[in-house]
Each structure stands twice: as C-alpha cells, then as structure tokens.
Amino acid sequence: ILNVEQSPQSLHVQEGDSTNFTCSFPSSNFYALHWYRWETAKSPEALFVMTLNGDEKKKGRISATLNTKEGYSYLYIKGSQPEDSATYLCAFTRQGGKLIFGQGTELSVKP
C-alpha cells in the first residue's frame, strides 16, 4: 500500500507569518510529486509538479522543494495572507501509476 503523509494536519497562523508543510512519500520508483491548493467551494488548483531530485519551484510567495532519495517535499509560504487560507494537497505517482493524494494540510491565516 502506497501512503502519502502530510503534516501538520492543520495550521493557524497570523497574517505576515511564514509557514511550511511537509509531504512524505515512498522513495522507490518515483515519477512525479504534485502540490495543489484547494480553497473552500472551489476546485483543487495545481501549484507545482516536480520530477527531479533537488527540484525547487517558486510561484510568487509560494515555493517547494523535492528530495526523492529520502521521500519528502516541503511547501513554503512566505508572508502568509488571508487569501492563502486553503487546504494544501500533495500527490505522488510512480511511472504508469495512479496519483495518490495525502490527506492535506488545512491552513488558516488570520488578519
């Protein structure tokens, strides 16, 4: 059974705080790691897809790193804003395999 673990489950921060989440996945036969943001009443929206060990991706105040050898990825948000409040999902896939999602980290940013 392939498990993708995300921590923490939920996070409450103040506006302006920087924060980070962890995604752990099986390190064998790695193909790709995805990050999605899911806001309430909307559809999940892709943030990053990473395929290479050591990959670092950045989109505005959000960035992500990938370590395929040890099976983890970090998502960082710099200077959190209330509009960053959402559930952040990571998903792992092996070549030819299905996308397996973690349970998500629910972020709440208070003004």
Add this chain to the structure above:
Amino acid sequence: KAGVTQTPRYLIKTRGQQVTLSCSPISGHRSVSWYQQTPGQGLQFLFEYFSETQRNKGNFPGRFSGRQFSNSRSEMNVSTLELGDSALYLCASSFGQGMIQYFGAGTRLSVL
C-alpha cells in the same frame, strides 16, 4: 479555454439506485481521472482513462465503473448505491500521465 465541466453538480439518490456522472475535459486533454472525496478520507483515486482505455484503477468495488468516449468525455457509473457512496466526486483532466491535473467543480452525491 473552457475548463473541466462536470454534470450534474448535485444529485440525491436513494439506496439501491444507480447513478451516472459526466465529465467533459479541457479540449486537447486525453487523460481523465476520477476521485472520491469524503470527510476524513481525502481524495481517493477511482480510475484513470486515456484514449478510451482504463489505465489505472483504485481500490473500489465493482459497483464503480467508468468509460471514456472518443471525444475524451468520460462517464462514471455507480450501481446499487449505498449510504457510504455519499461523497464529492471530482474529475480531472490532463495531457498525460504524471502531468498537471485540472479539476472540475465536482458532483456532490447524497444517498438517502
């Protein structure tokens, strides 16, 4: 460019009935995946279709089935509905395996 369209948005059925959900992918996308989301369970993979062929299947009973048409539109069918099938069903399309998935708004199914 139109996004992924799922119909219907909401559905209420009773136990024992069957239901068909529809998903129209983004134009040019040949891969369509289906997911079930229930409280506390996260997104659970149901199946993936690529060019009318099922490429992957999740751990769901045979009551859950799907198909993809030549225009890449996909349908998901659940027969003999159970109370536990109440969930949000999401469809996502992409150009191919491992690539960014674009999600529809989902169909919320309630089984009474």
